[in-house]
Amino acid sequence: MKYFLTLIILVTLFETTNAQIMYRTRYRTAIMAESFAISPLGSVNVEYLPVRWRNSFLALRTGIGFLPGGRSTGVGQVANGGGVSVPTSVTYNYLINNLRRGINKRVAVKCKSAPSKIAAEWFVEMGAGITPVAYRSAETRSYSFGILGLRQQVIFDIPPHPRVVFFRVNVTPSYSFGKYELRGGLSLGVSL
Numbered sequence: 386m387k388y389f390l391t392l393i394i395l396v397t398l399f400e401t402t403n404a405q406i407m408y409r410t411r412y413r414t415a416i417m418a419e420s421f422a423i424s425p426l427g428s429v430n431v432e433y434l435p436v437r438w439r440n441s442f443l444a445l446r447t448g449i450g451f452l453p454g455g456r457s458t459g460v461g462q463v464a465n466g467g468g469v470s471v472p473t474s475v476t477y478n479y480l481i482n483n484l485r486r487g488i489n490k491r492v493a494v495k496c497k498s499a500p501s502k503i504a505a506e507w508f509v510e511m512g513a514g515i516t517p518v519a520y521r522s523a524e525t526r527s528y529s530f531g532i533l534g535l536r537q538q539v540i541f542d543i544p545p546h547p548r549v550v551f552f553r554v555n556v557t558p559s560y561s562f563g564k565y566e567l568r569g570g571l572s573l574g575v576s577l
Contacts, residue, residue, distance in 0.1 A: 397571040412549050412576035417446075422557050422570020423514040423530045424450035424472040432574065444512075447473045452518050467521060474514030478533055482507045508536040510555060528561040534570075551575040 415432040424430075428450025436443040450470040482505075514530040534555025541548045553572040558565060 412436075415549070415551070415574045415576045417448075417551075417553075417572050417574025418572060419448070419450075419472070419553075419572040421474075421568060422553075422555055422572060423474055423528075423532065423559075424570075425449070425452045425516070425518065425528070426470075427451065428470060428472050430472065430572075431522060432455075441508075442478050444476045444478060444510075445474075446469065446476070446514075450516075468518045468523075469572075470473065470516050470518045472516045474512055474530070475533060476510050476512030478508040478510045478536060479508060481509050483533050503539060503541055504536060505539045507539065509535045510534040513514050514557075526561060528559050530557045530559045532557055552576070 406439050413434055417430050417432055418425040418427070419430055428448045430446045430448030432444055432446045434444055448471070450472055452468040452470050510532065511534075512532040514532060516528045516530065517525060518528070519525045532555055534553055536551060536553045538551040539548050541550070551572075551574050553570075553574075555570050555572075557568045557570055559568060560566075
């Protein structure tokens with residue numbers, strides 16, 4: 386059993402290292418702006434990829450957002466009850482187009498121009514998240530989310546450091562206080 390566990394760890398480390406060399410769109414950290422997804426209105430998040438494979442990766446995200454709100458203090462009077470959200474999520478992203486095959490096809494026809502400095506990959510994204518929201522004048526609430534979406538990553542291979550810009554569109558069914566809601570969201574980010 387001890388040797389089996391050691392073998393699994395070594396294979397995982399080798400696969401992760403191999404994937405990091407082959408696929409440069411798997412950056413390590415990124416910053417992104419998100420609206421209406423797991424942050425009820427909008428947030429600024431940091432994304433970290435702890436595990437990167439050949440055709441997929443695991444993404445951890447957390448950030449800070451704002452949620453406007455109000456509560457009635459009487460007839461016709463509303464006190465400001467704005468809140469701060471801390472959206473946190475874990476997603477698994479799987480490659481649905483084959484960027485490598487497209488590059489090999491271009492090289493096989495022996496084109497006379499240099500390869501493009503811009504390339505794109507598409508991923509399907511699925512995961513879960515939770516967003517606690519602290520209000521100034523009300524109790525803290527917590528929202529649970531499922532995440533299903535589509536993600537496009539575009540790499541700009543311009544020295545000295547390639548950058549990745551990504552765009553996400555997702556559907557985020559949520560659950561809070563015994564009721565379900567269906568939401569959608571958009572995100573735009575850049576690798577650091």
